[in-house]
Every structure is written in structure tokens, then in C-alpha cells.
Amino acid sequence: MVPAALWGAGLLAYRLPVTGVLAGACALLWLLLALWMAARVIRGRAGWHIAGAWLVSVLVAVAWWTSMTPQQDRVWADDVAQRLHVTAFDGRHVVLDNVRDFTWRSEQDYDARWVRREYDLAQLRSADLVLSYWMGPAIAHTLVSFGFDDGRHLVFSVEIRKERNESFSALGGFFRQFEMTLVAAEETDIIRTRTNARGEDVYLYRIEGLDRSQLRALFAGYLQQARELDAEPAFYNTLTSNCTTIVFDLARQIEPGLPMDYRLLASGYLAGYAYDQHALVPGVDLATLKAKGRITERALQPQAQQDYSGWIRRGIPGMEQERAR
Incomplete structure (x- = not known):
């Protein structure tokens, strides 16, 4: 009772x-x-x-x-105003509408731009785990960035689809206060806004142990999630349907034996979970991966204006030779 x-x-x-x-x-x-x-x-x-x-x-x-039923037709905030749409996907070539490519000067000052992007999944070369901290060490927002042979990156992020003038509430997320959306965006948008506009503390880790077919399966899993949310809205849930649970659910499709763990809820410690599952760069201890993976200060340096994706990866284990082309 x-x-x-x-x-x-x-x-x-x-x-x-x-x-x-x-x-x-x-x-x-x-x-x-x-x-x-x-x-x-x-x-x-x-x-x-x-x-x-x-x-x-x-x-x-x-x-x-x-x-209570989720809706598609509210007055949405600008950064979640459009739904990601999979225009075409034949198992290899994908066309996406409403990829976000905003230019952020501050949280309130930005140029809104939604674009069409085409990708060849045969060129997928990497997946990176991105953790962005804004409220202490136990809670982080989880994103996954996919890298391609041509130097491009595409980031997927499950977020609340907030209405205009609405803000995130972890408790509200337990009570169907928010719809859920899947954002696909350029790194210069969705990561830069966290490092540069919001002042969050951001860490980047290379995910190891996936061959190209598994990378394609993980990417295709996000596409399926996008199609489902495009066809029918769903509620965000702080516990069961959030930015971390989707990553775990998709990873389990590739590796069914992945165990449940408290760090899937306390997402700030997700890198430790990935390390224990041998999903990060081998031969490097977790403390070093975390120290070298902290991109916050690099993202604010002038060099990042010319080559954001390449510059933020400087010195990160598994990414040392990587540059955007």
C-alpha cells in the first residue's frame, strides 16, 4: 500500500x-x-x-x-521538432531524413538545420561510446557515434521529446511525462552542444570487439528503433526506456549473454561496465581510458573549429591515428 x-x-x-x-x-x-x-x-x-x-x-x-497515450503532434522544442525518418534502407545503403545539424552558440542561440544524409554501411569502421555528465558522477547521458571510412560520423541519441519551454525531469520520466525520440545528428551538433554550449563534462571511448557485420547490425538496430518511433510514438521511461537501455538492448542482440548490472541504471559508471565486458580498448586500464577519453577541454580549443571530430579524438586509445577527412 x-x-x-x-x-x-x-x-x-x-x-x-x-x-x-x-x-x-x-x-x-x-x-x-x-x-x-x-x-x-x-x-x-x-x-x-x-x-x-x-x-x-x-x-x-x-x-x-x-x-494516457503518447502523441506526435505537440508543440515541440526546436531541437526535437522533427522525427528521424528512414527514407530507404536495403541492408547496406541507407538514406535518412531529419538528421540534425544545428550550429550552437549557446543553448538559446542556434541555427536550426535538418538535413538528408546517405550512408554506405559497408564503410562502417567504428562505434564510440559517448558519456556526457551534467548532474554528478552517477548519471550521464549515453550516445553512440558511428564512424565511416570517409571520415564522417553519425551520432544516435535517445532523448525525451520535450515540448517548448519544457525541461527534463528524472522523476517525471517515471510518470509518462515525456514522449521519447531518437535523434541522429552530426558530432558538431550533438556532442559540441554538450561540450561547448551546455558546459557538460564529456568522455569518449572506442568500442572494441565488433567486426563490420556486427557494427552494421548495431547501426541497423537504431534504424529499426527510428522506424518504430516514426510510425508510432512511445513514452520515455527513466527506468526502462531511456538513453542507456536502448544501447544495452541493441548490444544484447549481438551478444545475448550480456549480464544485467546496476551500472545500466547508474549510467555514469557505464564505461566501467563496458570495460568489464571487454568492450573497450584492451591492454589499457580504465583510469587511463577515462583520463585520455575526456574531451571537454579539447573541444573548447580553437583547433576544434576546423576539425572537431578529429581533434577531440587526439590521444584517445584506439583512435590515435584517426582524423576526419
């Missing part, structure tokens, strides 16, 4: 269609009444009317929850 009371309070706080203060007051009132009813039941002092009121309230909350 206590977990149900907490869940109901969160549902009211984050989904009640009233002002934040009023929603918070309603949530608090519900929580106090629910805990009072739970205490009466525990002490054996609850009559049928209290137990019945409790049951009805829970059923109403569940019915409300199940009636």
Missing part, C-alpha cells in the same frame, strides 16, 4: 493538468490520506468503507495511467 501511495502521489504531481503548486498540493493531500488509510489497515482498524475507498482510488489511478 505504501509504494502504491507514493506512486499515486507522483502521478498527481507530474500529470495532473493544473499548475505546479496545485498539483503538488493535491499530491501531498493524496499521500497523507493514503498513508493514513494504510496505517489503519496495518493496525486492523480499517472498516470496509476505508478499504473500499482505497481500492477505488487505486483503480481510478490505474485507469488514468492506462488511458
